[in-house]
Amino acid sequence: MADTDRTARAEALLDEIFTPAWRQHGVAWPTATGLDFARICTEHCYADAWARRGSLDLKTRSLVTLTALAAIGSAEELKLHVRGALSLGHAPDDVAELFIHLIPYLGVPRMVAAMRCAAEVLREHARR
Amino acid sequence: MADTDRTARAEALLDEIFTPAWRQHGVAWPTATGLDFARICTEHCYADAWARRGSLDLKTRSLVTLTALAAIGSAEELKLHVRGALSLGHAPDDVAELFIHLIPYLGVPRMVAAMRCAAEVLREHARR
Amino acid sequence: MADTDRTARAEALLDEIFTPAWRQHGVAWPTATGLDFARICTEHCYADAWARRGSLDLKTRSLVTLTALAAIGSAEELKLHVRGALSLGHAPDDVAELFIHLIPYLGVPRMVAAMRCAAEVLREHARR
Amino acid sequence: MADTDRTARAEALLDEIFTPAWRQHGVAWPTATGLDFARICTEHCYADAWARRGSLDLKTRSLVTLTALAAIGSAEELKLHVRGALSLGHAPDDVAELFIHLIPYLGVPRMVAAMRCAAEVLREHARR
Amino acid sequence: MADTDRTARAEALLDEIFTPAWRQHGVAWPTATGLDFARICTEHCYADAWARRGSLDLKTRSLVTLTALAAIGSAEELKLHVRGALSLGHAPDDVAELFIHLIPYLGVPRMVAAMRCAAEVLREHARR
Amino acid sequence: MADTDRTARAEALLDEIFTPAWRQHGVAWPTATGLDFARICTEHCYADAWARRGSLDLKTRSLVTLTALAAIGSAEELKLHVRGALSLGHAPDDVAELFIHLIPYLGVPRMVAAMRCAAEVLREHARR
Numbered sequence: 001m002a003d004t005d006r007t008a009r010a011e012a013l014l015d016e017i018f019t020p021a022w023r024q025h026g027v028a029w030p031t032a033t034g035l036d037f038a039r040i041c042t043e044h045c046y047a048d049a050w051a052r053r054g055s056l057d058l059k060t061r062s063l064v065t066l067t068a069l070a071a072i073g074s075a076e077e078l079k080l081h082v083r084g085a086l087s088l089g090h091a092p093d094d095v096a097e098l099f100i101h102l103i104p105y106l107g108v109p110r111m112v113a114a115m116r117c118a119a120e121v122l123r124e125h126a127r128r
Numbered sequence: 129m130a131d132t133d134r135t136a137r138a139e140a141l142l143d144e145i146f147t148p149a150w151r152q153h154g155v156a157w158p159t160a161t162g163l164d165f166a167r168i169c170t171e172h173c174y175a176d177a178w179a180r181r182g183s184l185d186l187k188t189r190s191l192v193t194l195t196a197l198a199a200i201g202s203a204e205e206l207k208l209h210v211r212g213a214l215s216l217g218h219a220p221d222d223v224a225e226l227f228i229h230l231i232p233y234l235g236v237p238r239m240v241a242a243m244r245c246a247a248e249v250l251r252e253h254a255r256r
Numbered sequence: 257m258a259d260t261d262r263t264a265r266a267e268a269l270l271d272e273i274f275t276p277a278w279r280q281h282g283v284a285w286p287t288a289t290g291l292d293f294a295r296i297c298t299e300h301c302y303a304d305a306w307a308r309r310g311s312l313d314l315k316t317r318s319l320v321t322l323t324a325l326a327a328i329g330s331a332e333e334l335k336l337h338v339r340g341a342l343s344l345g346h347a348p349d350d351v352a353e354l355f356i357h358l359i360p361y362l363g364v365p366r367m368v369a370a371m372r373c374a375a376e377v378l379r380e381h382a383r384r
Numbered sequence: 385m386a387d388t389d390r391t392a393r394a395e396a397l398l399d400e401i402f403t404p405a406w407r408q409h410g411v412a413w414p415t416a417t418g419l420d421f422a423r424i425c426t427e428h429c430y431a432d433a434w435a436r437r438g439s440l441d442l443k444t445r446s447l448v449t450l451t452a453l454a455a456i457g458s459a460e461e462l463k464l465h466v467r468g469a470l471s472l473g474h475a476p477d478d479v480a481e482l483f484i485h486l487i488p489y490l491g492v493p494r495m496v497a498a499m500r501c502a503a504e505v506l507r508e509h510a511r512r
Numbered sequence: 513m514a515d516t517d518r519t520a521r522a523e524a525l526l527d528e529i530f531t532p533a534w535r536q537h538g539v540a541w542p543t544a545t546g547l548d549f550a551r552i553c554t555e556h557c558y559a560d561a562w563a564r565r566g567s568l569d570l571k572t573r574s575l576v577t578l579t580a581l582a583a584i585g586s587a588e589e590l591k592l593h594v595r596g597a598l599s600l601g602h603a604p605d606d607v608a609e610l611f612i613h614l615i616p617y618l619g620v621p622r623m624v625a626a627m628r629c630a631a632e633v634l635r636e637h638a639r640r
Numbered sequence: 641m642a643d644t645d646r647t648a649r650a651e652a653l654l655d656e657i658f659t660p661a662w663r664q665h666g667v668a669w670p671t672a673t674g675l676d677f678a679r680i681c682t683e684h685c686y687a688d689a690w691a692r693r694g695s696l697d698l699k700t701r702s703l704v705t706l707t708a709l710a711a712i713g714s715a716e717e718l719k720l721h722v723r724g725a726l727s728l729g730h731a732p733d734d735v736a737e738l739f740i741h742l743i744p745y746l747g748v749p750r751m752v753a754a755m756r757c758a759a760e761v762l763r764e765h766a767r768r
Binding site: 041044045048049050052054055056060061063064065067068069071072091093094097098100101102103104105106 | 169172173176177178180182183184188189191192193195196197199200219221222225226228229230231232233234
């Protein structure tokens with residue numbers, strides 16, 4: 001499969017998880033090397049991981065991605081994937097239930113910070 | 129609900145996830161304070177988290193627990209919960225598929241270490 | 257002991273460490289699940305840990321809590337517990353002395369970030 | 385060598401890496417203990433590490449410092465050292481190339497966050 | 513103060529915390545650069561941190577050091593400092609009480625791993 | 641470029657960094673999914689990162705890789721890449737010098753653990 005296929009496969013997944021709204025985002029550093037950086041990040045996540053589907057459906061992949069992001073304290077990416085979780089069909093309280101499960105594993109301070117991020121997106125979503 | 133209920137609720141879950149085999153494990157430091165340590169760890173994980181079930185079934189809780197443990201590099205607990213995942217009905221390749229999903233989020237070295245731990249348990253299981 | 261006792265025990269400690277001012281804080285995500293999240297966080301920290309007192313008095317528990325929060329880079333929780341440390345009777349320079357001790361263990365960048373957070377609270381406190 | 389030599393050695397390096405502009409920065413908590421904190425941080429980094437030069441020149445030390453800061457998610461220090469990297473003669477795309485190299489080792493979310501910080505400094509630099 | 517004073521100051525503290533038994537340990541990589549590595553590690557911890565004493569006595573410094581080491585999952589250093597805690601006058605259960613306090617902050621898996629390390633030293637100590 | 645090119649590009653780099661000796665290593669979990677796991681890890685590191693060369697030569701990539709691995713406490717991967725560093729032409733003391741540089745950034749306990757791993761490989765190498 002050609003590299004253009006990798007990119008296409010990644011973009012199809014991004015459309016499915018985040019709706020085509022993601023296409024409006026710019027790139028942090030838009031030189032050739034900066035564009036390579038953005039492309040490799042996208043392909044690693046979406047062509048090499050999410051696009052496999054198989055024994056893990058997209059809703060389950062959403063929960064384990066939220067877990068990984070809460071564990072490493074990645075605030076901006078966590079908000080993005082809470083949006084993805086809702087758009088893939090999770091209820092807001094699924095995210096809260098996941099975060100309760102993670103308290104003993106990742107500790108209270110990390111989960112309080114994660115909930116603060118998530119709640120920002122959940123409240124926005126509730127208002128709509 | 130009384131504290132004895134918390135303990136009972138935690139132990140019922142441990143039986144369900146790990147089979148009653150877990151009851152043969154000793155305690156690292158068996159003074160009154162050391163026993164409190166062990167009891168609080170068990171109650172936090174099993175009475176306060178796993179026992180809630182609700183919108184997350186045990187098989188899903190197993191995958192997000194494996195994710196959290198891979199993220200913090202907790203080798204012994206990871207092996208324990210790979211055993212739990214198999215006993216809850218996951219196929220060995222579900223664990224491998226989960227770990228592929230996590231490569232871009234947690235990085236190659238952390239996932240190679242997690243796979244090395246998990247494969248030890250998976251090979252043992254395959255031999256039976 | 258009943259669950260209502262756990263909550264009462266946690267709240268008594270919160271009053272003692274932070275003064276009843278903490279009661280004015282809202283909850284990040286106020287559904288039933290979101291309230292469970294907040295209650296479990298509070299009980300784990302204050303009913304299961306701080307309320308034990310015993311061989312570690314509250315002022316010592318304050319210092320080890322600050323250490324744990326600096327180690328995991330938990331900015332908001334660190335500010336909260338610097339306030340707690342002052343209200344429990346620590347001098348502002350006790351925090352600075354603690355942070356000097358931690359430089360070789362946690363590294364300069366983590367401690368510079370922790371000091372930046374703490375100094376915000378310490379300067380506020382000095383102005384009063 | 386006397387302690388005043390340690391301070392002088394550290395300050396000479398700071399001048400070389402960041403230009404004397406760093407001398408305008410204040411100290412987070414300016415009591416005697418707070419000043420000790422700042423001095424020890426500076427001496428550990430610049431008198432004990434950077435000033436050794438030897439088999440690692442300053443440009444290489446810059447790249448490994450950026451790597452360490454990206455790994456621990458130290459946003460403010462990362463911006464500071466991207467400025468240092470440019471002032472020591474690295475091209476902006478050297479930073480982007482370094483960050484591409486680190487994606488598989490530190491994971492996409494950590495590197496996206498690092499690139500967001502770095503790009504802020506790189507765009508500022510490009511505008512001049 | 514001359515560098516030889518830094519070394520002497522660090523070694524006096526090492527004698528006090530660990531008894532002169534530490535002097536029998538070898539160095540991991542005994543070239544000139546490897547010896548510099550060992551010396552700088554020792555001076556940062558013992559001349560720059562522990563030797564300050566001041567508002568934090570050695571027994572308190574012991575508890576916050578154990579906390580930092582549990583937080584970063586540093587098994588070998590944790591065992592060393594559990595030995596130090598006992599030799600400075602802490603009871604074995606002080607360590608267990610500290611670890612109970614840290615469960616909600618650092619999470620169950622990290623503290624179970626820390627207790628496993630500590631219990632090895634505590635059991636050895638109990639046997640004497 | 642086709643996927644077979646990605647694999648070939650990764651393997652050429654592995655030959656160059658580690659000599660073809662790496663080809664004797666088995667795979668942790670040799671099902672189709674387990675082989676995918678291994679292939680993706682290899683391609684992310686060697687086809688997407690190391691093979692770019694460009695403004696960062698292989699010897700520099702070796703140092704920043706060692707830094708990332710020391711930062712995340714990845715013992716087995718660290719030993720592998722110390723072997724790679726020596727085979728790419730670094731002197732043993734280059735590794736020790738790098739580790740001295742990282743003490744203030746990553747903290748003493750992490751670097752003592754990294755040096756313990758590295759020294760195992762360096763002593764083996766010195767014996768030959």
